[in-house]
Amino acid sequence: MNELSILIRTEWLLLTRGQTLRWLLGLLAGAGLYAIFYGQTEVRRQRETMASISRDEQARAGTLRSALTLDTTLAGNAKKWELARDPYRADMEGYRFAIHPPGPITAFSLGQRDLFPTYQGVTAGSLLRQLDPTELANPQKLLIGNFDLAFVLIYLLPLFIIALSYNLLSAETEAGTLPLLRSQPVGLGRVLAAKLLLRLGLVLGAVVLLIGLATLLTGATDAELLAQWLAVSVAYTLFWFGVVGLVITFQGSSAVNAMVLLGAWLVLVLVTPALVQQVLALTQPAPDYQGLQSQIREVFTKRPPKAENVQKYYQHHPELAGSDTMNADRYLMMSFYARNEVLDRQFTPRMVQLDEQGRRYATLVESLTGLMPAVNAQELFNRLAGTDEASRQDYLTQVSAFHERWKAFIIPRKFRGQPMTEADYAQLPRFTFVPIAPPGIGAGIGWLLLGAGLLGGLGIFRFNRQPLP
Amino acid sequence: MLSLIAHNERRSVVRDRRFRLLTALVWGLLLTACFVGFSRYQSLKAQREAATRDVRQQWLGQGPRNPHSAAHYGTYAFRPQSDLSFVEFGVDSFVGTTVYLEGHRQNEARYSTAQSAGTLIRFGELTAALVLQLLLPLLIIFLCFNSFTKELESNTLGLLLSQGASMRQLALGKAWGYGQVIALIALPAVLLTGGLLGLGSDAQLTTDTLLRAACLLLFFGLYYAGFLLVSVWVSARSRSSATALTVLLGFWLVTFILIPKATANLGATLYEAPTRFAFTKALHDDEKQGIDGHNPEDERVKALETKVLAQYGVDSLSQLPISFEGLSLQEGEKYTSMVYNRHFGALQTVFQRQNRVTDFAGLVSPYLAVRNLSMGLAGSDYRQAVAFQQQAEAYRFRMVEYLNNYLRYHAKPGDRKYKVAADFWQQIPDFHYQSATVGSVLGHYAPAIAALLLWAVLGLGLLYRLPEPGQTNPAPTPAV
Numbered sequence: 001m002n003e004l005s006i007l008i009r010t011e012w013l014l015l016t017r018g019q020t021l022r023w024l025l026g027l028l029a030g031a032g033l034y035a036i037f038y039g040q041t042e043v044r045r046q047r048e049t050m051a052s053i054s055r056d057e058q059a060r061a062g063t064l065r066s067a068l069t070l071d072t073t074l075a076g077n078a079k080k081w082e083l084a085r086d087p088y089r090a091d092m093e094g095y096r097f098a099i100h101p102p103g104p105i106t107a108f109s110l111g112q113r114d115l116f117p118t119y120q121g122v123t124a125g126s127l128l129r130q131l132d133p134t135e136l137a138n139p140q141k142l143l144i145g146n147f148d149l150a151f152v153l154i155y156l157l158p159l160f161i162i163a164l165s166y167n168l169l170s171a172e173t174e175a176g177t178l179p180l181l182r183s184q185p186v187g188l189g190r191v192l193a194a195k196l197l198l199r200l201g202l203v204l205g206a207v208v209l210l211i212g213l214a215t216l217l218t219g220a221t222d223a224e225l226l227a228q229w230l231a232v233s234v235a236y237t238l239f240w241f242g243v244v245g246l247v248i249t250f251q252g253s254s255a256v257n258a259m260v261l262l263g264a265w266l267v268l269v270l271v272t273p274a275l276v277q278q279v280l281a282l283t284q285p286a287p288d289y290q291g292l293q294s295q296i297r298e299v300f301t302k303r304p305p306k307a308e309n310v311q312k313y314y315q316h317h318p319e320l321a322g323s324d325t326m327n328a329d330r331y332l333m334m335s336f337y338a339r340n341e342v343l344d345r346q347f348t349p350r351m352v353q354l355d356e357q358g359r360r361y362a363t364l365v366e367s368l369t370g371l372m373p374a375v376n377a378q379e380l381f382n383r384l385a386g387t388d389e390a391s392r393q394d395y396l397t398q399v400s401a402f403h404e405r406w407k408a409f410i411i412p413r414k415f416r417g418q419p420m421t422e423a424d425y426a427q428l429p430r431f432t433f434v435p436i437a438p439p440g441i442g443a444g445i446g447w448l449l450l451g452a453g454l455l456g457g458l459g460i461f462r463f464n465r466q467p468l469p
Numbered sequence: 470m471l472s473l474i475a476h477n478e479r480r481s482v483v484r485d486r487r488f489r490l491l492t493a494l495v496w497g498l499l500l501t502a503c504f505v506g507f508s509r510y511q512s513l514k515a516q517r518e519a520a521t522r523d524v525r526q527q528w529l530g531q532g533p534r535n536p537h538s539a540a541h542y543g544t545y546a547f548r549p550q551s552d553l554s555f556v557e558f559g560v561d562s563f564v565g566t567t568v569y570l571e572g573h574r575q576n577e578a579r580y581s582t583a584q585s586a587g588t589l590i591r592f593g594e595l596t597a598a599l600v601l602q603l604l605l606p607l608l609i610i611f612l613c614f615n616s617f618t619k620e621l622e623s624n625t626l627g628l629l630l631s632q633g634a635s636m637r638q639l640a641l642g643k644a645w646g647y648g649q650v651i652a653l654i655a656l657p658a659v660l661l662t663g664g665l666l667g668l669g670s671d672a673q674l675t676t677d678t679l680l681r682a683a684c685l686l687l688f689f690g691l692y693y694a695g696f697l698l699v700s701v702w703v704s705a706r707s708r709s710s711a712t713a714l715t716v717l718l719g720f721w722l723v724t725f726i727l728i729p730k731a732t733a734n735l736g737a738t739l740y741e742a743p744t745r746f747a748f749t750k751a752l753h754d755d756e757k758q759g760i761d762g763h764n765p766e767d768e769r770v771k772a773l774e775t776k777v778l779a780q781y782g783v784d785s786l787s788q789l790p791i792s793f794e795g796l797s798l799q800e801g802e803k804y805t806s807m808v809y810n811r812h813f814g815a816l817q818t819v820f821q822r823q824n825r826v827t828d829f830a831g832l833v834s835p836y837l838a839v840r841n842l843s844m845g846l847a848g849s850d851y852r853q854a855v856a857f858q859q860q861a862e863a864y865r866f867r868m869v870e871y872l873n874n875y876l877r878y879h880a881k882p883g884d885r886k887y888k889v890a891a892d893f894w895q896q897i898p899d900f901h902y903q904s905a906t907v908g909s910v911l912g913h914y915a916p917a918i919a920a921l922l923l924w925a926v927l928g929l930g931l932l933y934r935l936p937e938p939g940q941t942n943p944a945p946t947p948a949v
Contacts, residue, residue, distance in 0.1 A: 020715075031727065038734050049744045056750065097746075112591075115563075115583060117745060133579055136745045138820040139563035140827070140851045142583065144733035145591050151730065159722060167711070174711070254711050256487070258718065259611055266604065271498065273592035274599060278505040281586065281594075282512065289580050290520065290567050294527070294545070297569075301542045358585040365589050378588055389587055 003186055007194035015198070020163070025206065028160050032152050032210045036217050039107035039148040043218075046102050046118060053097045053119055061094045065425035085419035088333045090428070091410045095123045098402050098431040100395040103386030104222040105229060108214060109150035109378075111387025115142060120399050122431070124410040126340035127403045128296060128347055131396075133289070149214050150381040153233055154374050155269060157207070158240045162261040164199050165244045167254040168192065174254060189463065192248075200241055207233045225384055228441055232380045235448035239373050242455030243268075249462045269374040276368060284361050287354035296347055306335035313338035316345070320415050337411050355393075362389055370447045380444040386435060394436050402431045470634060474642025475649065482612060482650050491608055492654055495600065499658050502597045503555070507665045510555035517547040517566065525899055533888040536872040537798055540572030544868075546861040546900045548578065551848030552678045553685075556662055557598035559849025562590060568858065570865035570900075572802065572872075575809035578858055597658060598847075601689060602840055603725060606696050609651060610717045613700035615710040616643045622710060630938065636705065640932045644701045651693050659686065680907050681846045688846075691921040692839040698928025705935055724834035729827070732837070736826035742819045748812065755808045762794070762801030770797050787882045794885075795877025802873060806866050813862075817855050824851055831920040838920040845910040852913060853905050864900045871897060 015021050067084035070077040083089045100118040117132045145151065169192065172178040182188055211230055220226060247260050313334075314321040369376035382388035406429050413420065482488050524545045531539060546568045554561060565578025583590050593599060617640075620626035629639060666678060700717055707713035743751070760769040777793060778784060786793045831838030844850035880887035911918065 034731065038738070041738060045741075045744075049746055053746055056746075112588065119746060132745060133584060134565075134581070136577075136742065136748055136816065137563075138737065138742060138823050138851070139560035139581075139854060140820070140824050141733050141737050142563040143560050144730055144827075147730045147734040155726065163715075171711075255611075255615065255714055258714055259487075262607070262718065266607070270593065270599075270603070271595065273589060274595035275501065275505070277586065277589045277592065278502075278509065278595045280589070281582065282505055282509050286582060287585050289585075290545070293569070293579075294524070297542065298527075301538070358587075361585065362587045365587055375589060375592060378591075382588060 003190060004194055004197075007186065007191060008198045011195050011198045015202075021202075024160055024163055028152070028156065028206060028210075031147075031156055032149070032213065035147050035149045035152045036107070036214045038146070039110060039214075040218050042110055042114075042146070042148075043102045043107040046106075046113070050099050050101060050119065053099065057096050061425055061428060064090060064094050064420075065422055068420070068422050068425075087410050087413035087418070087420055090420045090425070091124045091406075091414075094425065094428060095121055096406070096428060096431060097121050098395075098399045098433075100392075100433055103225075103391075103435060105218070105220050105225050106385045106387055107218045107220075108148065108229065109381040109385035109387055110146040110148050111150075111382035111385060112389065112392065113387050114146065116392055118395075122399065122403050122406050124337060124340075124403075124407045126296075126300075126343045127400060128292075128344055128351060129300070129340070131399075149210070150378060150385075152210070153207070153236065153381070154377050157203070157233075157237065158243075158265050158269065160206070161199070161203055161237070161240045161244060162258070162265060164202070165196065165241075165248070166257040166261050168195050168199075168244075168248050169251060170248075170254040170257055173251075192463070196241065196245060200237070203237055203241075204234060207237060229381070229384050231445060232377060232384070232441060232448075235445045235452070236373065236377045238452040239448045239455075242452035242459070245459035246455045246462070247459075249459045268372070273372055273375050276365070276372065280361060280364060284357075284364065287357040289354060292347060292350055292354060295350075296343060299346065300339070300343060303339070306332065309335040309338040309342065312342055316341075320412060334415055337407075337414065341407070359389075359393075369444065370450070373448055373451055376444050376447055380441050383438045383441060386438070388438075390439065391435075395433060398431070398433060402429065405429045470638055471642045471645060474634065474639060475646035478616070478643045478646030479649050482647070488612070491611065495604060495608055495654060496657060498595070498600045498604065499597055500661070502595045502600050503658070503661050503665060506555040506558070506596045507668075510550055514550045517549060520545070520567070521547050521899075528897075529894045531894055532891050535886075535888055536876045536893075537572065537795070539894070540869045540872045543569060543571030543865075544900075545569055546857075546864065546902075548854070548857045549902050551853075551904060552666060552675075553681055553847040554849045555665065556596065556685075557843045557847035557849055558594050558596050559844035559847060560851050560854060561849045562586070562594060564851075564854040568861040568865075570861060570868065572798075572869045573805055575806070575813060575862050575865065577813070578854070578861075597662065598840075598843055601655070601658060602692075602836060602843065605651070605655065605693065606725070606836070607721060608654070609647070609693065609696045610700055610714070610721060612647050612650065613643075613697060614704055614714040614717050616647070616701050617705040618707055618710040618713050621708070626938075636935045636937050637933060640701055640705055640935050644698050644932060647697050647701070648694065651697065655689070655693070677907065681848075684907065684911070685843060685846050688839055688842050688918070688921055691925045692835055695835055695921070695924035695928045698925070698932055702928065702931040702935065705932075725836045728830055728834040729837055729840075732827045732830040733823070736823035739826065740819050740822040742816065742823070748816060752808065752812045755812070756805055759804030759808065760797065760801045762798035773797055773800060789882050791877050792880035792882055792884070792887070795873050795875070795880060799870060799873035799877065802866070802869050806862075810862070813858070817858075820851065821855075828914070828916050831917045832923070835921060835924045838917040838924070842910075842914050842917045842921070845905075845914050846907070848904050856905055857902055860902055861900065868897055 064084045067077075067080040070081050072078045072081045097119045102113070102118075106113065113135075114137050115134060117135045120132060121130070123130065167174075169178075172181055181191060184191075208230070211226065211233065214220070215226055243264050244261065247257055247264070250257075250260075252260065365375065366379070369379065379388060383390065409427075409429050412418075413424070524547075528544045531542065534542070548564070548566050550561075562582040565581050567580055568578045569576045615622075617626065620629060630636070634642075663682070666682065703716050704710075704713045707716065760773065761767040762770065764770065773796075774786065774793065777789065777796065778786070781789055783789060827837055828841055831841060841850065845852065875889070876887065879889075
C-alpha cells in the first residue's frame with residue numbers, strides 16, 4: 001500500500017466521522033432531488049400541452065373533414081359542407097401547430113423554455129403578425145429562475161466544494177496539529193494532495209450519483225448526451241477545485257479562506273454575470289421590435305384596392321396568374337392573402353436585422369465566457385438540453401419553412417377555386433421538429449479546464465515557491 | 470458603558486485592513502451598480518418617452534378615417550420607468566414594455582428586455598438593490614461572526630466581564646458599534662441614491678418619491694439591524710469562530726439562495742398557470758359565445774336588430790336615427806372586454822397567488838421580505854406591472870367605446886363610408902399611468918413589514934436574554 005492511499009484513507013476516516021460531510025451531502029441530495037422533481041414536472045407539463053395541442057388539431061380538422069360527408073339535403077348541413085370545402089376555412093379552422101418538443105434531457109436544464117413559446121399556431125396569413133414573442137409566464141418566477149439540476153450544479157456544487165475544503169490546511173494550523181503533520185516523513189505537499197484528491201473524489205462521486213439519479217428518475221436514455229453532460233459537470237468541478245487549491249496556498253485562517261472563497265463564488269457566479277449584463281444592456285441597444293410592429297400596423301391598416309394587391313401578388317407567383325375566376329367573394333380572400341404576403345416580404349428583412357442584433361449580443365456574451373465560468377457552464381448545459389438560443393433559432397427557422405409549406409398548400413387552392421376534399425384534409429402539411437446536432441461543447445469545456453489548470457498550477461507554483469514557515 | 474464598548478469595537482474594526490478592503494469592494498460595487506443602473510434607467514426612460522410621443526403623433530395624424538377603423542388601427546401604451554427603478558429593477562426586465570391597444574381584444578404587454586438578452590439575464594442584473602440586499606448582509610456576517618469568539622479564543626472575555634460589564638451590555642455595545650460601521654458603509658449609497666434621484670426626476674422630487682425613499686431607508690435599517698443582532702448573538706453562543714461562521718454562512722446560503730428559488734418554484738407548482746395555448750383556447754371559446762359586430766349574419770346581431778327596431782318603433786335599419794353598426798360594434802366590444810378581463814384577471818390571480826407563497830416565505834427569509842418591499846416601493850414589482858396592464862385596458866375600453874359611440878350617433882344609418890375629420894383624434898386624451906400609492910404598497914406587503922419588525926425584535930430579544938457565563942456555563946453551541 002503506498003503512502004498516498006494511506007493518507008487518503010486516514011482523511012476519509014476523519015471526514016466521515018465528522019458531522020459536516022453528512023450535513024452537506026444531505027443538503028446537496030435534498031436540493032438535487034427537488035431539482036430533478038421540478039425539472040421533470042415542468043417537462044411533463046410541456047408534453048401534456050403538446051398532447052392537448054395534437055388533440056385540438058385533430059378535432060378541428062376532423063370536424064371540417066366530416067362536414068364534407070354530410071347529407072346536404074338536410075337543413076343546416078349544406079352551409080357546413082360549403083364552408084368545409086373552402087380552403088380559407090381549412091386555413092383558419094384547420095390550422096396546425098409547429099411544436100418544439102423537449103429533448104431527451106431538457107428536464108436537466110429548462111433554460112429559456114419558460115420564457116419563449118415552444119409551439120406556434122401557423123396559418124397562411126402573415127407570419128410576422130402571428131409569431132408569439134413569449135410564453136405566458138409569471139415575471140417574478142422568471143426573475144428568480146428555475147430550480148433545476150443545472151442550478152444545483154452551477155450554484156450549489158461550488159459551495160459544497162468550498163464548504164468541504166476551505167479549511168484544508170488552516171484546520172490543522174488552528175488545531176495545532178500542523179507541526180505534528182510536518183514532523184512525519186511525508187511531505188506536506190503529499191498530505192495536501194491526498195486531502196484534495198479525496199475531496200475531489202467525493203464531489204465527483206456526488207456529481208455522478210446526482211446525474212445517475214436524474215437519469216433514472218427522468219428515464220433519459222441518450223448515452224452520448226449524458227456523457228457530455230457529465231463531462232461539463234466534471235470540468236466545472238475541476239475549475240472550482242482550481243480556485244480552492246489556489247486560495248488555500250495563501251495560508252489564511254479558516255475564516256479568511258471562507259470569506260475569500262465565498263467572495264470568489266459571489267464574483268464568479270453572481271456579480272460578474274450581473275455586471276456584464278448591465279454593461280451590455282447599456283452599450284447594445286435592444287432590438288426595436290415595437291417599432292417594427294408599429295410600421296407593420298401602418299402598412300396593414302392601409303388597404304389598397306383589392307385588385308392591386310392581387311396583381312402585386314401575381315408578380316411573385318406567375319404560376320397562379322389568371323387562375324382566379326374573378327368571383328367577388330373569393331377575390332376578397334385572395335386580396336387578404338396577397339396583402340399578408342406583401343407584408344412579410346416587406347418586413348422580414350427588418351425582422352432578420354433585429355434578430356441579428358439580438359444575436360450579436362449573444363456573440364459578445366460568448367466571447368466573454370472564458371471570464372464567466374458559471375455562464376459558460378449554463379450555456380453548455382442548455383445546449384445539451386436543447387434549451388439554448390441556438391436551438392430556438394433552429395426551431396424558428398423551421399417554423400418559417402413550415403409556414404411556406406402551409407401557404408403553398410392553402411393559397412393556390414383558394415386562388416384556383418379548388419375545393420378542399422377529404423383527401424386534402426388528410427394531407428394537410430404537418431410540422432416535425434428536426435433537432436440539429438448542437439454545436440460542439442469542446443471549446444466551452446476547454447475554457448473551464450484552462451481555468452482549472454491555470455488556477456491549480458498557480459497554486460502548486462506558489463506552494464513550492466514558499467513552503468510553510 | 471455601552472458607548473464605550475461600541476467605540477472600542479468600532480475603532481478595532483475600522484483599523485482592520487481586511488475590513489477596509491471589503492468596504493472598498495462594497496463601495497466600488499455600489500458605485501458601479503448605481504452608475505449603470507441609473508444610465509440604463511435614463512436610456513430606457515428616454516426611449517419610452519420618445520416612443521410615446523411618436524405613437525401620439527401617429528394617432529393624431531391619422532387623417533380622415535372611419536372611427537371604427539381607428540379602433541382597429543389602435544395605439545400603444547408604454548410602461549413608464551418609476552423614479553426609483555434605477556435602484557431596484559425588480560421584475561421590470563421580465564415584463565413587456567408596451568401594450569397594443571386595439572378594438573375587439575385586450576393584448577398583453579410585449580417586448581421585455583429579457584426577450585433579447587439571451588441566457589445571461591437569467592443570472593440577474595447588477596443593481597444597488599442586489600448589493601444592498603444580498604451582499605451587505607455578508608459583510609455584516611464577516612464583521613460579527615467572531616465578535617465574541619475572538620474574545621473567547623484570546624481569553625479576553627473573562628477579563629471584559631470582570632470589568633463589571635454584563636454579557637448583555639457587552640453584546641449590545643458590540644452590536645451598536647457594528648451598527649455605526651454599517652451605517653457608515655451604507656451612507657454613501659443613501660447619498661448617491663438621493664443625488665441621482667434629484668438628477669433623474671426632472672428636478673422635481675415629489676414628496677411621494679421621498680416618502681418611498683424614506684420607507685426604503687427604514688426597512689433596510691430594520692433588515693440590517695436584525696442581521697447584525699442575530700450575528701452577534703450567534704457569535705456569543707458559539708464555542709469557536711469557525712462554528713459561528715459556519716452557522717451564519719449556512720443561514721445566509723439557505724435563506725438567500727435556496728429559499729427564494731425553492732419558494733418561487735414551489736408556488737408555480739402549487740398554483741398551476743395555464744400555458745398560452747390553453748389560455749388562448751379558453752378565451753376564444755368564450756369569445757365565440759358573444760355578439761360579432763362585424764358579421765350581420767350573426768344570430769345575436771339579428772336579435773339585437775329586432776330589439777332595437779322595436780325600441781325605436783321602426784321596421785328597417787335605414788329608418789333608425791342612429792347607426793346600427795356603431796351600436797352593435799359596441800355591444801360586441803362590451804362582451805369581448807368582459808371575456809378578456811375575466812381570463813386575464815384569472816391569470817393574474819394565479820401569478821399573484823404564486824408570488825404570495827414567496828411573500829409568506831419572507832417570515833423565514835428576511836431577504837425575501839426586504840426584496841419584496843423594495844420592489845414594491847420602487848414600483849417595479851409584479852403587482853404594478855398588472856396595474857399598468859389594467860390601466861391600459863381601461864383606457865383602451867374607453868377609447869374604443871368613444872369611437873363606436875361616435876359612429877353610432879354621427880354616422881348615417883348604413884353609411885359604410887363614414888369618416889371623421891382629421892382633427893377629430895385630439896378628442897381622445899393621451900394615456901397616463903398612475904402608479905400605486907405608498908399606502909397601497911405598504912398594505913399589500915404588510916406580511917413583509919411584519920417579518921422585518923419581528924426579525925429586528927427577535928435579534929434584540931436574543932441579545933437581551935443572553936445568559937451570563939455563570940448561569941449556563943459552558944454556553945451551548947448551536948448545532949452545525
